Amino acid sequence: MYRVKQFAPAIIFALGLSTSLLFTGTTRVRAEDVPVIDITAKRFAFSPEKITLKKGQTVKLRLHSQDVTHGFFLRPLKLDEEIPAGQTVEVSVTPQASGTFTTICDHFCGANHGNMNMTIVVE
């Protein structure tokens, strides 16, 4: 317990550092410098329908659901989020490969669920 108390300030400092910095491979980016992209999910579409990211650049995706629970799934970018009904979730992503990818809602949300998708382009 003594040791924990002794090192507590250092631990707290380290935690603070880790929350203000995002580690992306070998580079570190200040959280306030990370671009934020808002994406809205509403049966049966995402808005915007298409976003463009840069390879190697970290962005924060802020995902909102305006109605029921939706999914946000894109395996090549390791995105597999659940957006609870009426809520907002945030996820950081650093694309490592260029290409045009289809992101889908993978949480069944109604009759036209199968057509709910959007495009993410990585340049």
Place this chain on the structure above:
Amino acid sequence: MPIIKCVPGEHDAGLDSGALYREFFGETYYSFDHRGVHFIALDNVTRAKPEVGAQQLAWLQKDLARFPKTAPIVVFTHRPLFDLRPDWEWFTSDGDDVMNVLSAYENLTVLYGHIHRDDEHQTGPVHHYAARSLIFAFPDPSGVAGPRKAVPFDKDHPFKNLGIRTVSFHGKSEPASMPLSIQDVELTAREFQGSNGVHQFLKEPAV
């Protein structure tokens, strides 16, 4: 009297965790033996996401434990248990865990739906087969980039690319007709081509 067993798809059971389905058809996953073959129905739709889940996986392991590795086994499920086309939601997220259990059996076949087209696939000793849909078809995923779109509806050949529509029991001459009409096919095809045919139909019922 034939006994009919069902397996839910996501449109049958994805919105209410299978509550209404269970009321009409019974459990969403189960097993039974028939003439020396063990049949298993797996549910990868009622958790809303394409997954089987830990509870069902544990049930599966327990269900299979009494069988030798050579037992003849048939598995029914809705979504493919392998990555056929994940960006079209043609996969099961914990399908590898399921296949790790199933692949221990030498004579096991998986029959699945969801993709509205023929498909054959093999993972280890296990063969997977999908059959055509009754209402509309999806294209060969290997030839299409981008989002999934149904094969365009052809009014002159409304049943093109679709599956069987009549079934004869025990070879008797009286076929049991499937209760789908050309109107059902056309409406469903319209919905999946973006013209909101089904929604308009529901709002404006025929007089």
